[in-house]
Amino acid sequence: xxxxxxxxxxxxxxxxxxxxxxxxxxxxxxxxxxxxxxxxxxxxxxxxxxxxxxxxxxxxxxxxxxxxxxxxxxxxxxxxxxxxxxxxxxxxxxxxxxxxxxxxxxxxxxxxxxxxxxxxxxxxxxxxxxxxxxxxxxxxxxxxxxxxxxxxxxxxxxxxxxxxxxxxxxxxxxxxxxxxxxxxxxxxxxxxxxxxxxxxxxxxxxxxxxxxxxxxxxxxxxxxxxxxxxxxxxxxxxxxxxxxxxxxxxxxxxxxxxxxxxxxxxxxxxxxxxxxxxxxxxxxxxxxxxxxxxxxxxxxxxxxxxxxxxxxxxxxxxxxxxxxxxxxxxxxxxx
Amino acid sequence: xxxxxxxxxxxxxxxxxxxxxxxxxxxxxxxxxxxxxxxxxxxxxxxxxxxxxxxxxxxxxxxxxxxxxxxxxxxxxxxxxxxxxxxxxxxxxxxxxxxxxxxxxxxxxxxxxxxxxxxxxxxxxxxxxxxxxxxxxxxxxxxxxxxxxxxxxxxxxxxxxxxxxxxxxxxxxxxxxxxxxxxxxxxxxxxxxxxxxxxxxxxxxxxxxxxxxxxxxxxxxxxxxxxxxxxxxxxxxxxxxxxxxxxxxxxxxxxxxxxxxxxxxxxxxxxxxxxxxxxxxxxxxxxxxxxxxxxxxxxxxxxxxxxxxxxxxxxxxxxxxxxxxxxxxxxxxxx
DNA sequence: CCGTTCCGATGAAACGTTTCAAGAGCTATC
DNA sequence: GATAGCTCTTGAAACGTTTCATCGGAACGG
Numbered sequence: 001x002x003x004x005x006x007x008x009x010x011x012x013x014x015x016x017x018x019x020x021x022x023x024x025x026x027x028x029x030x031x032x033x034x035x036x037x038x039x040x041x042x043x044x045x046x047x048x049x050x051x052x053x054x055x056x057x058x059x060x061x062x063x064x065x066x067x068x069x070x071x072x073x074x075x076x077x078x079x080x081x082x083x084x085x086x087x088x089x090x091x092x093x094x095x096x097x098x099x100x101x102x103x104x105x106x107x108x109x110x111x112x113x114x115x116x117x118x119x120x121x122x123x124x125x126x127x128x129x130x131x132x133x134x135x136x137x138x139x140x141x142x143x144x145x146x147x148x149x150x151x152x153x154x155x156x157x158x159x160x161x162x163x164x165x166x167x168x169x170x171x172x173x174x175x176x177x178x179x180x181x182x183x184x185x186x187x188x189x190x191x192x193x194x195x196x197x198x199x200x201x202x203x204x205x206x207x208x209x210x211x212x213x214x215x216x217x218x219x220x221x222x223x224x225x226x227x228x229x230x231x232x233x234x235x236x237x238x239x240x241x242x243x244x245x246x247x248x249x250x251x252x253x254x255x256x257x258x259x260x261x262x263x264x265x266x267x268x269x270x271x272x273x274x275x276x277x278x279x280x281x282x283x284x285x286x287x288x289x290x291x292x293x294x295x296x297x298x299x300x301x302x303x304x305x306x307x308x309x310x311x312x313x314x315x316x317x318x319x320x321x322x323x324x325x326x327x328x329x330x331x332x333x334x335x
Numbered sequence: 336x337x338x339x340x341x342x343x344x345x346x347x348x349x350x351x352x353x354x355x356x357x358x359x360x361x362x363x364x365x366x367x368x369x370x371x372x373x374x375x376x377x378x379x380x381x382x383x384x385x386x387x388x389x390x391x392x393x394x395x396x397x398x399x400x401x402x403x404x405x406x407x408x409x410x411x412x413x414x415x416x417x418x419x420x421x422x423x424x425x426x427x428x429x430x431x432x433x434x435x436x437x438x439x440x441x442x443x444x445x446x447x448x449x450x451x452x453x454x455x456x457x458x459x460x461x462x463x464x465x466x467x468x469x470x471x472x473x474x475x476x477x478x479x480x481x482x483x484x485x486x487x488x489x490x491x492x493x494x495x496x497x498x499x500x501x502x503x504x505x506x507x508x509x510x511x512x513x514x515x516x517x518x519x520x521x522x523x524x525x526x527x528x529x530x531x532x533x534x535x536x537x538x539x540x541x542x543x544x545x546x547x548x549x550x551x552x553x554x555x556x557x558x559x560x561x562x563x564x565x566x567x568x569x570x571x572x573x574x575x576x577x578x579x580x581x582x583x584x585x586x587x588x589x590x591x592x593x594x595x596x597x598x599x600x601x602x603x604x605x606x607x608x609x610x611x612x613x614x615x616x617x618x619x620x621x622x623x624x625x626x627x628x629x630x631x632x633x634x635x636x637x638x639x640x641x642x643x644x645x646x647x648x649x650x651x652x653x654x655x656x657x658x659x660x661x662x663x664x665x666x667x668x669x670x
Numbered sequence: 671c672c673g674t675t676c677c678g679a680t681g682a683a684a685c686g687t688t689t690c691a692a693g694a695g696c697t698a699t700c
Numbered sequence: 701g702a703t704a705g706c707t708c709t710t711g712a713a714a715c716g717t718t719t720c721a722t723c724g725g726a727a728c729g730g
Binding site: 003005006007017018021022024025049050051052053054055056057058 | 715716717718719720
């Protein structure tokens with residue numbers, strides 16, 4: 001309980017505390033028998049290093065932080081997995097913080113993290129672009145890498161996925177499949193990702209098919225069902241023969257509502273989602289979807305951070321953009 | 336970059352460091368104008384408290400850790416959310432560690448956490464019951480609460496969900512719906528949860544219906560499809576009219592395969608899953624499922640830990656068991 | 671036998687807080 | 701005008717490491 005310190009280890013082993021420290025940090029500089037004695041004392045006393053003291057002396061911690069928007073969102077948990085992969089070799093530790101989409105909690109986490117002198121921060125900020133708090137963090141010398149956020153931010157590295165390209169891929173696929181009337185389901189446009197995906201599909205379709213837009217208040221299954229109901233009620237000659245949704249939840253909702261109404265997917269209407277969540281492949285009709293390299297996003301973000309940490313002043317910020325990939329499944333197979 | 340210390344704040348404000356510390360920790364004991372001066376200096380210099388020094392002095396940290404089996408599993412992320420809810424009021428911080436089902440990583444995390452002198456640990460250990468490392472942690476005075484693990488462990492608090500009861504609920508529901516031949520799909524039995532759910536359904540069904548067991552190597556959608564194929568190929572008089580799956584992924588697989596084979600759910604075969612993951616309600620045929628109070632599990636675990644922390648020696652370990660709840664949806668509606 | 675070199679161990683300083691006994695300066699009381 | 705009792709501030713010690721200059725002694729060369 002009363003945690004034993006290096007001092008007691010030293011006494012027990014009959015050496016000075018400097019020697020114990022050497023055993024811990026530079027074992028080769030210590031004579032073999034002394035080392036043995038110290039190690040014996042350590043395990044006899046159940047000594048555990050005190051990281052606070054260590055950090056205090058070192059002036060910095062050995063942790064990097066990932067601040068995610070929402071731990072319950074598979075996108076972010078996959079990113080975290082990628083980060084952990086990249087970091088494990090270095091003797092750094094990853095701490096995961098959840099802002100839960102609350103600016104207040106994000107703030108509290110950043111305060112805490114700065115007090116802990118973390119070596120760096122990977123963050124998808126609640127706001128579309130990093131606010132004053134994050135800028136201050138950077139200014140004071142903590143490297144920050146932005147994940148999937150912050151167009152035209154230049155004070156740090158960024159990793160993003162090309163959402164316009166994702167929209168384009170979906171659009172091109174549907175046009176190539178011969179669809180002349182296509183709907184884009186998604187919203188609100190204030191989410192940059194949604195707007196970009198829209199832009200992308202619009203560009204791909206332009207001049208080749210008619211694009212209808214169905215706005216949704218959010219990106220949920222329920223909103224998808226509502227949008228599908230709207231679409232299903234259009235007259236035959238106006239009803240699109242293909243739907244591209246801004247994410248998979250919407251697409252699942254669309255699928256569900258269409259099935260309930262006897263509209264067959266893909267026979268009567270083709271369907272493409274976005275994100276390729278685990279359940280896309282497992283849906284009643286396996287869902288075509290645009291996949292983002294989530295783990296790689298995390299891995300790369302972590303690599304950039306590690307580079308910035310090791311390069312110090314010499315570091316030049318970089319922006320890495322990933323290309324998404326279209327996964328074609330039954331829901332958009334040529335009927 | 337060179338983080339400013341309390342000392343420079345003191346100099347800038349023309350007071351002693353003790354006074355600065357007082358402004359930070361007991362503002363009311365400091366004269367108003369002095370306080371103002373100090374606060375001005377703090378913001379002018381961009382001073383950020385050094386948590387390591389603080390902790391070193393205090394002898395303990397202000398963090399509690401949650402070590403989860405798998406961050407990408409929605410079960411655990413919901414538990415984490417519950418923990419965060421419970422902890423926010425206290426000025427403790429939650430750090431999330433992911434053992435990724437690897438004993439090695441779990442070990443590394445526990446070592447790190449102990450060096451950091453965390454106040455307590457919430458953990459679902461990789462092993463079925465806490466191993467030597469966890470016992471040592473407890474012995475040395477770090478409170479540990481086990482989440483959904485560790486039958487008959489007495490060295491700390493535990494929270495669990497009554498899996499046998501979950502199985503029983505599903506079984507009773509299906510029997511009450513008039514099914515005479517029921518299948519249990521799941522495996523491996525070495526997972527305590529699977530075995531308990533099996534026991535529960537067996538008890539509920541005994542004497543009222545015939546229970547067939549279809550073993551699966553894992554708990555995935557693919558395994559569910561395979562199991563469904565086996566079931567679909569039985570002769571009409573032997574084929575069960577209802578299936579209870581050990582988790583929702585299996586159930587989704589079963590649903591998919593049945594649909595593909597033209598077997599209608601629930602008309603030809605009823606289906607009940609376990610976990611009530613988000614996508615259970617969003618499946619092509621909304622899935623009946625046994626729901627576990629995931630967030631509450633986390634909240635309660637955190638509460639127990641906080642109690643143990645505050646009660647100290649006087650603390651008596653407790654075991655809280657939650658009852659799951661059956662959510663009936665279309666997949667098991669009376670045909 | 672002396673000077674040099676090398677190996678290993680030592681002791682003290684430093685990191686940035688918090689805490690607490692003690693002191694300084696006032697006011698109120700007698 | 702001395703005493704006591706305030707309020708506010710101070711200075712020093714302590715927390716447990718790491719680091720680094722220093723030192724003792726052995727080995728070695730001349």
